[in-house]
Amino acid sequence: MKKILTSLFVLATFSLAKNIVYSDEIISLYLHQNDTKVVGRLLPTNAFEILEEQNAKVLVKINGYLNPKSPSVIYFNNSQRIIVAAFSKNIKLNFSQIKKGKNGKWDKVSIKIWADKKDFFKDNKKMLSRAKELFSNNCGICHALHSEKEFSANAWPAVFKSMVNRTGIDKKDQWLIIEYLQKNAKDFKIK
Structure with missing residues (x-):
């Protein structure tokens, strides 16, 4: 029973x-x-x-x-x-x-x-990890890699977009990386 x-x-x-x-x-x-x-x-x-x-x-x-x-x-x-x-x-x-x-x-x-309808995921850990890897492997080629905490959440999109054309990052992955950077910014606030 x-x-x-x-x-x-x-x-x-x-x-x-x-x-x-x-x-x-x-x-x-x-x-x-x-x-x-x-x-x-x-x-x-x-x-x-x-x-x-x-x-x-x-x-x-x-x-x-x-x-x-x-x-x-x-x-x-x-x-x-x-x-x-x-x-x-x-x-x-x-x-x-x-x-x-x-x-x-x-x-x-x-x-x-x-x-x-797409292939969706039960969590975002792997995609955030992939975003971090893309950021780390591409955004330190011309200069020292910026820390995710270096800029505010509101500043990261403009900073990233000003330099992304000099990287090998696919257009489809750009917002993935921006979201990762914003959610790891120095002033990020959880809901």
């Missing part, structure tokens, strides 16, 4: 578990399942939840923070410009507010939106 109860508990827990995944590449986002017009992009290394699968698309839930001055961008935390997802400016989006920001902090929000 105890084995049956334990099995039922494990099964119930497993069925209630959220399907949280990550991508190591930029994912296109769509308002509706059958849309072909891309309305946004989800950047690598950021967690999202798969709610439903339909053919080549998945309905996902993305959580993050919304700066009232940039209502078409979801950020990783409530005070830094670490982008989770960015959307076209003229698109009407249906954000759900989770928590109102106070004292200049941004609102915590979520959005349900369709995305291309």
